[in-house]
Amino acid sequence: MRSDVTQYELAAPPTLDAILAKLATEPGQHMPIAGGTELMVALGVGRLPHHSLLSLQHLTELRFIREEADSIVLGANTTFTDIRRSALIAAKLPLLAQSASWTGAIANQNRATLGGNIVNASPAADNPPVLLVYGATITLISQSGTRTLPYADFHLGYKKTALRPDELVHSVTIPAQQDSHRPYIRKVGTRNALAISKIALAGLASVENNILQEIRLGAASLADRPIRCTAAESALAGASLAPDQLEETVRIGRAALALEAKPIDDIRSTARYRSTVAENLLEEFIRSLAV
Numbered sequence: 051m052r053s054d055v056t057q058y059e060l061a062a063p064p065t066l067d068a069i070l071a072k073l074a075t076e077p078g079q080h081m082p083i084a085g086g087t088e089l090m091v092a093l094g095v096g097r098l099p100h101h102s103l104l105s106l107q108h109l110t111e112l113r114f115i116r117e118e119a120d121s122i123v124l125g126a127n128t129t130f131t132d133i134r135r136s137a138l139i140a141a142k143l144p145l146l147a148q149s150a151s152w153t154g155a156i157a158n159q160n161r162a163t164l165g166g167n168i169v170n171a172s173p174a175a176d177n178p179p180v181l182l183v184y185g186a187t188i189t190l191i192s193q194s195g196t197r198t199l200p201y202a203d204f205h206l207g208y209k210k211t212a213l214r215p216d217e218l219v220h221s222v223t224i225p226a227q228q229d230s231h232r233p234y235i236r237k238v239g240t241r242n243a244l245a246i247s248k249i250a251l252a253g254l255a256s257v258e259n260n261i262l263q264e265i266r267l268g269a270a271s272l273a274d275r276p277i278r279c280t281a282a283e284s285a286l287a288g289a290s291l292a293p294d295q296l297e298e299t300v301r302i303g304r305a306a307l308a309l310e311a312k313p314i315d316d317i318r319s320t321a322r323y324r325s326t327v328a329e330n331l332l333e334e335f336i337r338s339l340a341v
């Protein structure tokens with residue numbers, strides 16, 4: 051049933067401090083809203099429990115892409131259009147440029163923010179797998195200060211995150227030195243834009259003398275949250291890509307991923323389909339590294 055919008059309030063306290071003060075003094079009573087692409091859908095179908103929304107959209111201090119000595123920092127309010135248009139991101143973080151470019155269609159990308167994509171905590175979201183393989187950290191801000199944690203520790207379960215009710219996402223920091231790694235990314239959905247993925251895999255790998263020195267894998271829709279596929283990563287580290295051993299390496303990777311995949315059945319796909327497609331994507335990545 052559609053919501054009665056007169057039952058909702060949208061406030062835009064002018065400063066970040068004023069918003070943090072409200073979150074601290076009335077914990078759990080207000081919901082931040084950035085681009086609103088997710089929350090407005092929830093409102094439209096009568097599933098938005100919070101009746102007091104606090105707009106973050108005007109907070110330009112949360113909207114930036116900055117290069118620091120050894121990292122690139124993106125503010126939570128950075129939109130996917132900002133990311134897609136950034137020459138720095140295209141040059142240094144091509145996986146993020148790609149995932150941003152298929153996060154919904156252009157109208158969505160003009161409003162949707164990186165912070166909203168993260169906090170919405172959908173296991174199918176497009177950008178978390180990339181942040182996971184890039185080894186990002188996330189900085190959270192509250193009235194009592196900031197805290198930074200590995201992004202891999204942020205997603206705790208289905209739609210559950212480490213964010214406290216008095217906190218906002220401030221920014222995401224990604225190490226800039228990813229150049230020696232070979233990238234892979236693929237989203238399998240009904241369409242790329244405007245369709246949440248049935249399955250997505252992002253990867254980075256370093257190869258020397260036909261040996262997989264390191265492989266990092268991040269997946270969407272393979273568990274109740276975005277995950278690093280650490281079992282498949284460990285099984286593949288040190289594996290050979292030489293022509294006579296490639297089939298065995300593919301077999302090892304597929305078997306390890308099959309064991310750790312815990313996808314769900316839902317209206318978009320079955321768990322079995324998701325597992326098989328994820329294995330196929332991993333195989334495609336491994337074979338691409340051998341050439």
Ligand SMILES: Cc1cc2nc3c(=O)[nH]c(=O)nc-3n(C[C@H](O)[C@H](O)[C@H](O)COP(=O)(O)OP(=O)(O)OC[C@H]3O[C@@H](n4cnc5c(N)ncnc54)[C@H](O)[C@@H]3O)c2cc1C
Pocket residue numbers: 081082083084085086087088089090091106126127152153154155158161162163164165166167168169170174175176177217218219220242243244245246247
């Ligand atoms: C038509 C359509 C297509 C879509 N396609 C895709 C797609 O292809 N891929 C994909 O991944 N997603 C997709 N989405 C989902 C959505 O657009 C993204 O998740 C988007 O990034 C959400 O960002 P937002 O700024 O609009 O978040 P909002 O709707 O404003 O908020 C989402 C959640 O994040 C919280 N939040 C926002 N910013 C902060 C912050 N700084 N600190 C703390 N909490 C915060 C809000 O309280 C809320 O819980 C689609 C949505 C629609 C409606």
